[in-house]
Amino acid sequence: MTLPTDQHTEGKKNVTFRVFRFNPQVDSKPYFDDYTIPVERGITVLRSLNYIKEHIDGSVSFRAFCQAGICGSCSMRVNGLSQLACTTQVWDVLAKSREPGIIKVEPLRNLPLIKDLIVDMDPLVGKMVHYSNWIDSTMPEAQMGKKEFLISEEEFLRYDKATDCILCASCVSECSILRANKEYVSPAVLLKSYRMSVDSRDSMHEQRMAELVKDHGVWDCTHCYRCQESCVKSIPIMDAIHGLREDAIESRGKNDTSGSKHAEAFMTDIEKKGKLIEATLPIRTNGVVWTLQNLLPMAMKMIMKRRTPLPPPLVKSVKGIKIFRTMFREMTEHVKQDQKSHKK
Amino acid sequence: MKPFDIVIVGGGGAGLYAAMEAMKTNPALNIAVLSKVYPNRSHTSAAQGGANAALGNKAKDDTVEMHIFDTIKGSDYLADQDAVDVLCSEAPKIIRELENMGTPWSRLEDNTIAQRPFGGAGRPRCCYCSDKTGHTILQTLYEQCLRKGVIFFNEYFALNLSVSGSCSNGLIAMNMKTGKVEAFPAKTVILATGGYAKMYWNRSSNAAGNTGDGQAIAYRAGIPMKDMEFVQFHPTGLRKSGLLVTEGARGEGGYLLNKDGERFMARYAPEKMELGPRDLVSRSLETEILQGRGFDSPAGKYLHLDLTHLGADLIKSRLPQIREMSMNFEGVDPIEEPIPVRPTAHYSMGGIDTDNQTRTIMDGVYAAGECGCVSVHGANRLGGNSLLDILVFGRIAGRTAAEEAGKFRPGTISEAELNEQLQEVRGGMQASGRYERYGELREELGQTLALNVGIFRESSLLQKGIEDIAELKERFKKVRIFDTSDVFNTNLMQVLELKNMLDLAETVAAGAFAREESRGSHTRIDFPVRDDAKWHKHTLTTLVNGKVTLGEKPVTMGRYELQERTY
Numbered sequence: 001m002t003l004p005t006d007q008h009t010e011g012k013k014n015v016t017f018r019v020f021r022f023n024p025q026v027d028s029k030p031y032f033d034d035y036t037i038p039v040e041r042g043i044t045v046l047r048s049l050n051y052i053k054e055h056i057d058g059s060v061s062f063r064a065f066c067q068a069g070i071c072g073s074c075s076m077r078v079n080g081l082s083q084l085a086c087t088t089q090v091w092d093v094l095a096k097s098r099e100p101g102i103i104k105v106e107p108l109r110n111l112p113l114i115k116d117l118i119v120d121m122d123p124l125v126g127k128m129v130h131y132s133n134w135i136d137s138t139m140p141e142a143q144m145g146k147k148e149f150l151i152s153e154e155e156f157l158r159y160d161k162a163t164d165c166i167l168c169a170s171c172v173s174e175c176s177i178l179r180a181n182k183e184y185v186s187p188a189v190l191l192k193s194y195r196m197s198v199d200s201r202d203s204m205h206e207q208r209m210a211e212l213v214k215d216h217g218v219w220d221c222t223h224c225y226r227c228q229e230s231c232v233k234s235i236p237i238m239d240a241i242h243g244l245r246e247d248a249i250e251s252r253g254k255n256d257t258s259g260s261k262h263a264e265a266f267m268t269d270i271e272k273k274g275k276l277i278e279a280t281l282p283i284r285t286n287g288v289v290w291t292l293q294n295l296l297p298m299a300m301k302m303i304m305k306r307r308t309p310l311p312p313p314l315v316k317s318v319k320g321i322k323i324f325r326t327m328f329r330e331m332t333e334h335v336k337q338d339q340k341s342h343k344k
Numbered sequence: 345m346k347p348f349d350i351v352i353v354g355g356g357g358a359g360l361y362a363a364m365e366a367m368k369t370n371p372a373l374n375i376a377v378l379s380k381v382y383p384n385r386s387h388t389s390a391a392q393g394g395a396n397a398a399l400g401n402k403a404k405d406d407t408v409e410m411h412i413f414d415t416i417k418g419s420d421y422l423a424d425q426d427a428v429d430v431l432c433s434e435a436p437k438i439i440r441e442l443e444n445m446g447t448p449w450s451r452l453e454d455n456t457i458a459q460r461p462f463g464g465a466g467r468p469r470c471c472y473c474s475d476k477t478g479h480t481i482l483q484t485l486y487e488q489c490l491r492k493g494v495i496f497f498n499e500y501f502a503l504n505l506s507v508s509g510s511c512s513n514g515l516i517a518m519n520m521k522t523g524k525v526e527a528f529p530a531k532t533v534i535l536a537t538g539g540y541a542k543m544y545w546n547r548s549s550n551a552a553g554n555t556g557d558g559q560a561i562a563y564r565a566g567i568p569m570k571d572m573e574f575v576q577f578h579p580t581g582l583r584k585s586g587l588l589v590t591e592g593a594r595g596e597g598g599y600l601l602n603k604d605g606e607r608f609m610a611r612y613a614p615e616k617m618e619l620g621p622r623d624l625v626s627r628s629l630e631t632e633i634l635q636g637r638g639f640d641s642p643a644g645k646y647l648h649l650d651l652t653h654l655g656a657d658l659i660k661s662r663l664p665q666i667r668e669m670s671m672n673f674e675g676v677d678p679i680e681e682p683i684p685v686r687p688t689a690h691y692s693m694g695g696i697d698t699d700n701q702t703r704t705i706m707d708g709v710y711a712a713g714e715c716g717c718v719s720v721h722g723a724n725r726l727g728g729n730s731l732l733d734i735l736v737f738g739r740i741a742g743r744t745a746a747e748e749a750g751k752f753r754p755g756t757i758s759e760a761e762l763n764e765q766l767q768e769v770r771g772g773m774q775a776s777g778r779y780e781r782y783g784e785l786r787e788e789l790g791q792t793l794a795l796n797v798g799i800f801r802e803s804s805l806l807q808k809g810i811e812d813i814a815e816l817k818e819r820f821k822k823v824r825i826f827d828t829s830d831v832f833n834t835n836l837m838q839v840l841e842l843k844n845m846l847d848l849a850e851t852v853a854a855g856a857f858a859r860e861e862s863r864g865s866h867t868r869i870d871f872p873v874r875d876d877a878k879w880h881k882h883t884l885t886t887l888v889n890g891k892v893t894l895g896e897k898p899v900t901m902g903r904y905e906l907q908e909r910t911y
């Protein structure tokens with residue numbers, strides 16, 4: 001049996017879908033099942049999975065609803081990358097497949113597995129609640145419906161892109177911090193927090209920020225950009241994260257938390273040496289004792305696993321550091337001035 | 345489980361607004377929202393166009409009265425005029441309310457909520473947020489419900505009402521994560537499960553789960569359905585999936601072509617061409633296909649929506665979404681090739697019969713949103729009026745249930761009843777011998793509906809449709825459920841959805857067969873004109889002793905007399 005075809009088809013390709021399987025009722029550990037079907041151009045990964053479910057194995061389990069890239073149900077990892085199955089073309093994936101003719105389909109990472117390709121979204125909703133991902137309107141409920149807030153196009157544009165988020169959790173699955181720390185706020189929740197905090201109708205900016213600057217919050221992000229690269233709606237998530245950090249420093253001061261101190265130490269390094277002194281950054285941020293207790297063991301592990309190179313113990317200044325320093329000072333001055341005039 | 349004051353089935357716009365309003369009306373109440381998908385995934389998120397309200401931001405001379413008239417005329421005079429009054433008068437307030445809570449509406453230059461023209465409306469009164477209006481409304485409502493601490497039962501599949509005599513005891517639902525059938529004893533139940541247009545399957549623009557579950561639940565409990573024969577078709581659905589290519593493509597100058605390369609709209613609407621009203625364009629496409637001028641493919645016959653002459657720049661800058669859709673779902677880049685399209689079932693005007701306060705005939709059971717039928721859309725709904733409908737009547741449902749919960753006592757739902765449901769639900773897992781595949785039945789249901797209960801209807805076709813549905817129901821008894829596990833059994837869920845569609849399809853076909861006239865979306869070749877003397881009334885379909893039984897209900901008139909509907 002084959003998938004419905006065109007009259008002017010350019011042929012079909014036999015594709016093997018290597019599907020991650022796990023049913024907690026019977027399996028002690030996950031395994032993969034291979035299903036080979038002929039697929040023509042224009043068929044998505046979701047349609048292929050539907051076909052497999054309807055014709056070959058009814059027990060293959062995955063979520064899907066709108067089938068049009070708008071509801072966020074069908075996110076999964078296709079050849080290692082988290083994306084929406086319903087908007088991903090099989091032939092496109094094949095063209096980049098490392099193993100010819102094989103497409104590997106796995107559940108999202110960083111969320112608890114329920115069955116096959118289905119993960120539990122509750123932790124993400126829990127974080128949305130924890131970080132108050134809503135507008136608490138400045139308008140009392142009894143007044144609502146009578147008149148509009150007047151909002152400029154400029155303000156609208158500040159959160160327009162962020163409201164594209166469909167909570168598919170692809171970014172969550174790709175986030176490097178979440179792999180180590182499941183309590184981390186998550187990129188999508190940071191994005192939503194940002195969207196709320198730049199909305200002039202909102203009244204709980206301070207409370208939300210107070211949560212965001214705590215452990216597992218906005219300062220834990222490593223700037224790896226993986227979330228942004230994987231966002232299915234091409235949302236500039238990093239702009240939101242940077243926006244929140246600037247906001248945190250501005251509204252709570254530089255010495256508020258280890259995170260903001262880290263940001264300051266970062267700036268100091270760059271100014272002095274033109275690059276980061278990675279080895280001592282944690283010590284200056286959190287103090288010597290904390291670093292020894294918390295970071296050294298993990299750093300050693302990471303070095304052993306070759307995730308990170310050994311930090312050079314003594315960092316030399318980069319060439320041309322003098323010119324760089326002047327430029328850097330000018331730049332920071334500039335930014336400060338800019339922020340001031342913005343406030344007015 | 346301890347009894348609830350209100351159980352809301354559905355986490356779309358209607359269900360969420362109901363939940364918020366009920367909490368506001370009486371914060372002491374114990375309220376639960378059940379949804380088979382996470383609320384933010386509901387189909388409300390698919391609405392791109394916008395929601396109508398006579399705010400007068402764009403056209404200063406727009407009035408609620410004009411909105412009322414447009415809606416009544418659009419409905420081909422089948423809407424109840426008192427209900428339309430409520431819909432349109434509440435509109436400005438509810439749109440502002442959403443704005444006050446944080447919905448990111450697009451803005452006009454004077455910083456007020458932006459509005460744009462929409463089909464069938466005399467003034468530009470459609471409020472929007474880019475092309476993601478439904479999505480942002482749903483986000484706002486979900487966020488506000490989380491803020492207020494609404495109790496959600498996500499990924500619970502509602503199975504049936506538990507009924508004693510003429511009273512509801514509450515709801516029975518399956519927890520998808522565990523496969524357990526659980527009781528939700530409740531004083532009141534609000535059904536807000538969305539539309540049923542997915543019964544046309546691949547010829548529908550709807551999400552896979554728009555299978556009319558709430559309507560089927562009510563129908564099986566003996567509650568009448570209203571005007572089920574009215575299903576709106578959109579002219580340009582993608583051939584393979586039925587997904588929508590919005591009017592924008594034709595608005596920018598796209599051509600509709602048949603297999604002879606002819607711009608066939610010249611035959612049907614020589615002046616407006618591709619930009620004629622939705623139902624007319626749908627009928628034109630269907631006629632071309634029926635008369636053999638369509639393209640052939642295993643996925644069905646189709647026509648071309650040609651944008652190639654518009655050029656890459658325009659397509660990329662003005663129609664990026666449409667290009668993306670067409671590449672993602674047809675593998676066709678509209679810059680280089682025409683898009684394969686055909687009409688697609690889009691919206692269900694019919695639904696559970698309710699009064700203006702969303703009450704059904706059963707004490708303590710209410711219905712709102714696309715699932716209910718007040719009726720404000722009559723024989724044809726206007727674009728931008730359904731988002732409005734779900735908000736306005738979702739809110740009324742929440743308020744009414746909260747006010748009336750005190751009048752009812754929650755019934756008890758016995759272990760025995762739960763067990764019986766569980767056995768019934770899992771019956772298909774034991775199927776032995778020759779069995780049926782749900783995928784095939786579902787596909788065949790969509791086909792027979794599109795062919796026989798589709799855009800053009802006629803006595804013998806409808807008869808065939810009714811027979812096909814009966815036969816499919818017979819075959820359904822032997823359907824096999826391949827996944828036998830308890831945990832997240834999507835196979836089982838799809839079979840249950842198919843059952844709901846089959847139950848409801850019967851009412852759609854029966855209503856269409858009975859109604860011997862053409863009105864709004866319902867076109868009978870054998871009865872081509874509107875017949876007010878005989879048919880200016882609502883159709884009711886009720887399940888009596890296992891059979892569809894037809895009834896009727898008068899249309900509430902008001903200030904507007906019957907007129908011919910011309911544009």
Ligand SMILES: Cc1cc2nc3c(=O)[nH]c(=O)nc-3n(C[C@H](O)[C@H](O)[C@H](O)COP(=O)(O)OP(=O)(O)OC[C@H]3O[C@@H](n4cnc5c(N)ncnc54)[C@H](O)[C@@H]3O)c2cc1C
Pocket residue numbers: 353354355356357358359378379380381382383386387388389390391392393394395396478500501502503536537538539549550551553554557558588690691712713714715727728729730731732734
């Ligand atoms: C492509 C498209 C574009 C549209 N554009 C517009 C537009 O521009 N303007 C406009 O006004 N209208 C538009 N509409 C129509 C409008 O979007 C819908 O009518 C409306 O969103 C329906 O909302 P609802 O709350 O009634 O149902 P839905 O949003 O469909 O929600 C139904 C809810 O019920 C739940 N549910 C269903 N069955 C069960 C069950 N068995 N157990 C538990 N829960 C269940 C679902 O999980 C879901 O949460 C469009 C529709 C489509 C398909």
Ligand code: SF4
Pocket residue numbers: 174175176177178186187220221222223224225226227228
């Ligand atoms: S940039 Fe930050 S939030 Fe994004 S993936 Fe990396 S660590 Fe996670």
Ligand code: SF4
Pocket residue numbers: 164165166167168169170171172187188191230231232233234235237
């Ligand atoms: S930010 Fe992008 S990837 Fe992350 S949940 Fe939202 S839409 Fe998905």
Ligand code: FES
Pocket residue numbers: 063064065066067068069070071072073074075084085086087
């Ligand atoms: S099914 Fe909705 S995004 Fe894929």
